[in-house]
Amino acid sequence: MKMNAEIIAVGSELLLGQITNTNARYISSQLAELGINVYYHTVVGDNAERLNQAIKLAESRAELIVFSGGLGPTKDDLTKETIAKHLGKDLVMDNTALVSIEAFFQRVNRTMTENNKKQALVLDGCQVLPNNHGMAPGMFYSHGKHVYILLPGPPKEMEPMFQIEAKPVLAKWLNQEEIILSHVLRFYGIGEAELETQIMDLLEAQTNPTIAPLASDGEVTLRITAKTSTEAEALRLIQETEQILLSRVGNHLYGYNDDSLASSATKRLIELGLTISAAESLTAGLFQSELAAIPGVSETLVGGMVTYTADSKVNQLGIERSLIDQFGVVSAECATAMAKRVKMMFESDIGVGLTGAAGPSSHDNQAAGTVWIAIVLPNDEVYTHLLHLSDMRNTNRLRAVKKTLHYLIQLLSQKSVKI
Amino acid sequence: MKMNAEIIAVGSELLLGQITNTNARYISSQLAELGINVYYHTVVGDNAERLNQAIKLAESRAELIVFSGGLGPTKDDLTKETIAKHLGKDLVMDNTALVSIEAFFQRVNRTMTENNKKQALVLDGCQVLPNNHGMAPGMFYSHGKHVYILLPGPPKEMEPMFQIEAKPVLAKWLNQEEIILSHVLRFYGIGEAELETQIMDLLEAQTNPTIAPLASDGEVTLRITAKTSTEAEALRLIQETEQILLSRVGNHLYGYNDDSLASSATKRLIELGLTISAAESLTAGLFQSELAAIPGVSETLVGGMVTYTADSKVNQLGIERSLIDQFGVVSAECATAMAKRVKMMFESDIGVGLTGAAGPSSHDNQAAGTVWIAIVLPNDEVYTHLLHLSDMRNTNRLRAVKKTLHYLIQLLSQKSVKI
Numbered sequence: 113m114k115m116n117a118e119i120i121a122v123g124s125e126l127l128l129g130q131i132t133n134t135n136a137r138y139i140s141s142q143l144a145e146l147g148i149n150v151y152y153h154t155v156v157g158d159n160a161e162r163l164n165q166a167i168k169l170a171e172s173r174a175e176l177i178v179f180s181g182g183l184g185p186t187k188d189d190l191t192k193e194t195i196a197k198h199l200g201k202d203l204v205m206d207n208t209a210l211v212s213i214e215a216f217f218q219r220v221n222r223t224m225t226e227n228n229k230k231q232a233l234v235l236d237g238c239q240v241l242p243n244n245h246g247m248a249p250g251m252f253y254s255h256g257k258h259v260y261i262l263l264p265g266p267p268k269e270m271e272p273m274f275q276i277e278a279k280p281v282l283a284k285w286l287n288q289e290e291i292i293l294s295h296v297l298r299f300y301g302i303g304e305a306e307l308e309t310q311i312m313d314l315l316e317a318q319t320n321p322t323i324a325p326l327a328s329d330g331e332v333t334l335r336i337t338a339k340t341s342t343e344a345e346a347l348r349l350i351q352e353t354e355q356i357l358l359s360r361v362g363n364h365l366y367g368y369n370d371d372s373l374a375s376s377a378t379k380r381l382i383e384l385g386l387t388i389s390a391a392e393s394l395t396a397g398l399f400q401s402e403l404a405a406i407p408g409v410s411e412t413l414v415g416g417m418v419t420y421t422a423d424s425k426v427n428q429l430g431i432e433r434s435l436i437d438q439f440g441v442v443s444a445e446c447a448t449a450m451a452k453r454v455k456m457m458f459e460s461d462i463g464v465g466l467t468g469a470a471g472p473s474s475h476d477n478q479a480a481g482t483v484w485i486a487i488v489l490p491n492d493e494v495y496t497h498l499l500h501l502s503d504m505r506n507t508n509r510l511r512a513v514k515k516t517l518h519y520l521i522q523l524l525s526q527k528s529v530k531i
Numbered sequence: 532m533k534m535n536a537e538i539i540a541v542g543s544e545l546l547l548g549q550i551t552n553t554n555a556r557y558i559s560s561q562l563a564e565l566g567i568n569v570y571y572h573t574v575v576g577d578n579a580e581r582l583n584q585a586i587k588l589a590e591s592r593a594e595l596i597v598f599s600g601g602l603g604p605t606k607d608d609l610t611k612e613t614i615a616k617h618l619g620k621d622l623v624m625d626n627t628a629l630v631s632i633e634a635f636f637q638r639v640n641r642t643m644t645e646n647n648k649k650q651a652l653v654l655d656g657c658q659v660l661p662n663n664h665g666m667a668p669g670m671f672y673s674h675g676k677h678v679y680i681l682l683p684g685p686p687k688e689m690e691p692m693f694q695i696e697a698k699p700v701l702a703k704w705l706n707q708e709e710i711i712l713s714h715v716l717r718f719y720g721i722g723e724a725e726l727e728t729q730i731m732d733l734l735e736a737q738t739n740p741t742i743a744p745l746a747s748d749g750e751v752t753l754r755i756t757a758k759t760s761t762e763a764e765a766l767r768l769i770q771e772t773e774q775i776l777l778s779r780v781g782n783h784l785y786g787y788n789d790d791s792l793a794s795s796a797t798k799r800l801i802e803l804g805l806t807i808s809a810a811e812s813l814t815a816g817l818f819q820s821e822l823a824a825i826p827g828v829s830e831t832l833v834g835g836m837v838t839y840t841a842d843s844k845v846n847q848l849g850i851e852r853s854l855i856d857q858f859g860v861v862s863a864e865c866a867t868a869m870a871k872r873v874k875m876m877f878e879s880d881i882g883v884g885l886t887g888a889a890g891p892s893s894h895d896n897q898a899a900g901t902v903w904i905a906i907v908l909p910n911d912e913v914y915t916h917l918l919h920l921s922d923m924r925n926t927n928r929l930r931a932v933k934k935t936l937h938y939l940i941q942l943l944s945q946k947s948v949k950i
Contacts, residue, residue, distance in 0.1 A: 121572075124743070125743075125745050126555075126556070126559070126572065127559055127568075127569045127570065127571075127572065128559060128560065128563050128569075128743070128754075129555075129556045129557065129558070129559030129560025129561070129562075129563055129569075130556075130560070130745055130754075131556065131745075131747070132551060132552070132553050132555075132556040133551070133552055133555065133556070133572070134551050136545075136548075136551075136552065136574065137545070137548045137549075137550065137551040137552070138548065139548070140545070140546055140547060140548030141547070141548025141549070142548070143548075144547050144548055150546045150547075150548075151546065151575070151576065151578075151581060152546075152573065152574060152575055152581075152585075153540075153545065153546065153552070153572070153573070153574035154571065154572065154573055154574075155555065155571060155572035155573075156570070156571055157570065159570075162570060162571070166571070169588070184723070184724075185723075185724045186723065186724060186727050186744075219900075219919060219921065220919060220920070220921075221919050222722065222725075225724050225725060225728055227724055227727075227728070228724055245921075245923065266747075268926070324547075324549065326549055390837075392816065394823070395820065395823075396816070396819045396820045396822070396823030396832070396834075397811070397815070397816020397817060397818070397819040397820040397823070397835075397837060398816060398817075398820040398823075399816070400815045400816040400837045400839075401814065401815045401816040401817040401820055401928075403815070404813070404814075404815030404816070404817075404837075404839065404889070404928070405924070405925050405928070407891060407892075407924060409839075410839060410840065413815070413839045413840075414839060414840055414842075414843050415815075415836065415837040415838045415839040415840060415843040415847065416816075416836070416837045417834065417835070417836055417837070418809075418816060418819045418823075418834040418835045418836070418837070419834045420819075420823065420828075420829060420832045420833060420834040421829065421832075421833055421834060423833075424833050424834040424877060427878075428834065428876060428877060457847060458843060458847060459846075470823075472826060473826075505824070505826060506824050509820075509823070509824070
């Protein structure tokens with residue numbers, strides 16, 4: 113069955129410009145994977161009358177209406193109440209959801225107020241979508257010619273709920289016989305325009321599989337999507353396209369699908385049985401923290417130091433004062449000494465040193481955005497890399513960490529590098 | 532003059548979920564400053580018929596319609612063409628814009644193709660808004676009961692154009708005499724529902740100033756907005772309301788407006804002339820990294836250690852092995868020893884220790900989400916705090932850092948705490 117969709121985000125905070133509607137993007141990309149066309153996004157405030165108008169309008173131009181937001185405990189939250197009234201349906205208490213909400217409050221050791229019970233009310237006759245990352249459950253409700261999906265507003269609740277709970281129900285409801293498979297290639301160290309230029313002929317000729325580039329925060333991804341009657345055929349089509357793409361731009365690939373630079377680096381370190389430590393100045397723990405975001409990282413991450421001041425580099429990390437006097441703290445020499453010392457102190461296989469001028473102002477006579485990365489391998493070989501970034505402090509700190517992770521992945525993947 | 536607005540973003544890439552509509556948030560926040568109510572955001576694809584429907588609908592429910600996107604050189608770009616046709620107006624060549632586009636191509640050393648001239652076409656009779664960061668000019672056009680503002684799609688062109696070109700024109704057009712002032716109070720350690728319960732009577736009785744609660748990621752804010760004829764009066768109204776709010780929930784306040792937990796903590800530390808260091812296990816540098824996100828933090832942050840493994844806690848930080856054997860690494864005793872040792876090693880005034888089971892699985896016989904925070908003050912007094920969080924690793928790590936920052940702010944603000 114073929115259907116068009118409209119996404120309605122509910123929340124006055126969106127109309128006041130306090131938060132960005134990232135939910136519409138996420139839901140759109142998910143619906144695109146199911147082959148559902150989205151013709152409109154609508155944002156409406158916490159106002160029953162205007163929400164009601166938006167629902168009626170959406171019903172006139174779409175078969176599937178996906179709502180996000182307005183399922184919370186406060187009196188401002190009125191999405192399900194408005195839909196129920198519009199459809200002439202009751203809201204009924206869902207006991208599973210209520211038990212789950214009570215358990216949530218027990219777990220975080222807080223007292224549950226009466227208004228939180230309201231979150232367990234659902235549309236009579238709907239399929240309840242459990243919320244595994246928060247309290248308000250979602251709903252899937254088919255009525256007449258329309259399907260209504262209600263999701264919570266916070267992205268960290270909404271995204272897994274859509275992916276794990278709503279999407280399979282929707283796919284089943286569509287009685288989809290076509291297999292749609294997607295595979296994402298992840299690149300770092302190449303701009304979107306440059307990547308597109310190198311595969312322009314493929315982008316222009318694409319039909320099945322399709323190839324969709326997307327850039328964000330220094331990374332570029334290519335999503336390959338195949339639609340066929342069998343999974344084997346879809347996989348074959350994807351692999352064929354992947355091979356062609358990698359023959360063009362494969363040297364910038366760092367991972368697939370849900371991989372991140374940190375997860376790819378961690379995986380590679382664990383595969384090679386190597387431990388790692390880091391000494392960080394401008395990034396002040398962000399490199400180690402990004403690694404620690406990956407479950408299982410304790411197999412490789414020993415720990416390390418944050419040496420934010422020049423004194424701490426000398427007194428705690430044991431770098432020679434004369435080295436800093438001669439080369440400055442923002443130098444290949446200092447980064448190298450940091451990497452060597454932390455590797456020795458923490459008895460790890462690999463040592464990383466990060467030092468630079470985070471910005472917005474210059475530091476130790478180096479322009480904002482000047483960053484030195486040093487990586488010392490198990491055989492004590494030293495690799496250093498210089499970055500010239502912007503004057504934006506926290507963009508620089510994140511970019512420095514991402515580049516270090518990418519540099520590490522590259523070093524650990526090169527056959528010429530002896531480990 | 533009083534007006535309502537609707538924001539229409541045009542672009543199929545938005546409906547495919549390839550990019551997020553950050554323009555609507557930006558424009559909304561700018562319009563809020565002018566006291567203009569936004570009742571709807573709409574996103575529509577590069578389709579003349581559906582865009583035309585969206586324009587007609589917006590005219591029926593708003594006086595001001597702000598468009599972003601669809602002003603580029605390709606045949607997909609049809610915003611101004613569709614508006615011109617709908618209003619029965621012509622598009623005319625704007626020579627200033629044309630010269631500017633030609634100059635742009637010269638500057639980047641590229642050949643200008645014929646279709647780029649299309650970007651210099653504007654609605655006959657409009658006020659042209661120069662584009663100082665790209666090619667397509669914007670437009671301000673008043674027609675009948677409506678005002679139409681057309682802006683380019685790329686945020687780095689749209690945002691400065693709105694701020695510098697469109698906003699003054701709009702303010703003048705509104706002939707605004709009313710002063711609108713906002714003031715944000717920031718809270719931590721209280722849920723949105725609980726906070727609302729404590730100020731429900733105020734929320735229900737609000738007229739001027741208005742009070743708008745907003746929750747995100749463990750924090751809650753209250754935005755107080757006053758509309759009056761003079762700034763002094765607006766300030767007086769805001770202060771009056773702030774005092775009443777703080778008398779109810781002031782013990783959870785940590786800052787104002789653009790403050791973050793990290794910036795408030797840093798400010799307090801610098802005011803008191805205190806240095807800080809941290810030893811981090813589950814958070815693995817995230818606490819120090821959050822502090823380092825604040826410019827000027829080098830006045831207080833010395834550095835610290837990431838001791839991810841039990842061995843590194845003993846070998847590098849110098850905690851007694853027997854303490855870990857007796858109490859485990861996830862314990863008040865271990866957190867305290869970490870805070871004391873790092874304070875001593877880094878010769879700082881304050882030491883922080885963070886240890887716990889990040890999740891998703893348990894760690895050292897402690898359930899996922901069990902976190903111990905220890906803070907040692909300059910007088911060597913120790914404060915510890917136990918958190919029971921969820922099984923979500925990275926939410927837990929961030930919550931542990933936020934709670935530590937909040938705990939620190941509280942300790943540094945209490946008169947009873949001797950520093």
